Amino acid sequence: MKTKYIDLIEQTYDFPQEEFQLQESSLQFHGIDLMRLIERYGTPLKFTYLPKISENIQRAKKWFNTAINKHNYSGKYHYCYCTKSSHFEHVLNEALKNDIHIETSSAFDIDIVENLKSVGKISNTQYVLCNGFKRDRYIQNIARLINSGHENCIPIIDNFEEIDLLSENIESNFNIGIRIASEEEPKFEFYTSRLGIGYKNIVPFYVSKIKDNPKVQLKMLHFFINTGIRDTAYYWNELLKCLKVYISLKKICPTLDSLNIGGGFPIKNSLAFNYDYEYMVDEIIHQISQACKEASVEPPHIFTEFGSFTVGESGGNIYQVLYQKQQNDREKWNMVNSSFITTMPDSWAISKRFIMLAINRWHDEYERVLLGGLTCDSDDYYNSEQDLNAIHLPKYKKDKPLYIGFFNTGAYQETIGGFGGLQHCLIPHPKHILIHKNFQGDLETSVFAEQQTASDFLSILGYNKYELNKTSLKMGESLAYQKN
Known part of the structure; x- marks a missing residue:
């Protein structure tokens, strides 16, 4: 009986595909070793694979020019x-x-x-x-x-x-x-x-x-x-x-x-x-x-x-499953280390679905789960694939970390989610890295933005200004007292 995650994917879809390949038990995206990316930058993580932008532009130009000539x-x-x-x-x-x-x-x-x-x-x-x-x-x-x-x-x-x-x-x-x-x-x-x-x-x-x-x-x-x-x-x-x-x-x-x-x-x-x-x-x-x-x-x-066609397929989000909550006989909640509402707001606002795949442990047995975000909002969840009424992932094991990826998230999610600003329940915006090819065609990465910190949030919320105002107030009170 075929019960492994790789069996499920191969039976359900035509796999591997142009941008998705498997190396041993880990997923690759456009030749990017995603586990290596995780080891270097940690999770949660957002990335932009820049070459995909040029690729899609050139594809569309070719289609239109071919039709024009025809x-x-x-x-x-x-x-x-x-x-x-x-x-x-x-x-x-x-x-x-x-x-x-x-x-x-x-x-x-x-x-x-x-x-x-x-x-x-x-x-x-x-x-x-x-x-x-x-x-x-x-x-x-x-x-x-x-x-x-x-x-x-x-x-x-x-x-x-x-x-x-x-x-x-x-x-x-x-x-x-x-x-x-x-x-x-x-x-x-x-x-x-x-x-x-x-x-x-x-x-x-x-x-x-x-x-x-x-x-x-x-x-x-x-x-x-x-x-x-x-x-x-x-x-x-x-x-x-x-x-x-x-x-x-x-x-x-x-x-x-x-x-x-x-x-x-x-x-x-x-x-x-x-x-x-x-x-x-x-x-x-x-x-x-x-x-x-x-x-x-x-x-x-x-x-x-x-717009979306240009940039959408260049983006991806990576999360770690932190814990599994068995809430009743049927529902298992895999809790991830970020929020769907803030990092993929379209999944919450318009029920948009993205490609979701496990990044590691493809040769482990799978189970049906629900995905939950870190906010205390009942809508912070992800519960189905575009073509399936369920999510299946390798079985949760406390001693074997599980990482999952959402792909083709490059359009609108940062601007709608308020990149660099306040996030729901103050869940920080993830680290964002850029992936490009050098002149030799090798993949290189760079950090575009670090994960938000408590100091970032306090500054936006005005707490640093409040400290300054308190200082000014004390000085004013002191001067007034001396005058009297």
């Missing part, structure tokens, strides 16, 4: 990175090695762009697409970037007032895009996205506010749906509706030459993950090409804004 598509493809997925410098530095462009969401994104420009990582030839609802600081920062000579900064209009606000601050003529407010799936709590301008309002908006405005040129139409790029009737229907708007605009707006289909490529969330990226890209290019050909309009340049 369909004799006359437009060009531009890959943009959606910075909100991860703003870290090491992520942007790696992504920008691949001749890409940037999509921003808020005011401080522009400060990041300017910082990268100052060190030569971004040039005026690269597109900076500015999405999101724009007021005050964001408008001023966009204007500053364009006024400094970055003509390829394209604010994507989200509401009717933004053109006037931008015009007041931008000194020269400038290009804009318009975001379509897509209709949501029936299961959503609202019918239409709060972002962008409704389908029926876009052409009238162009005629009334842009067509005869000598300062503004419409260059781009932006399309995005929350469920992402998936082979569903809903996605293809929304894309066709977007193309109808593009064609209607193109016929009266010769400067319109680009279609931004947003982001939404899924990332691997299970060892059973199956998504035909090449087919989806080919079909998107085919649909756009066909619609434009039938309407006798020039097909647009294609922009994408991949």
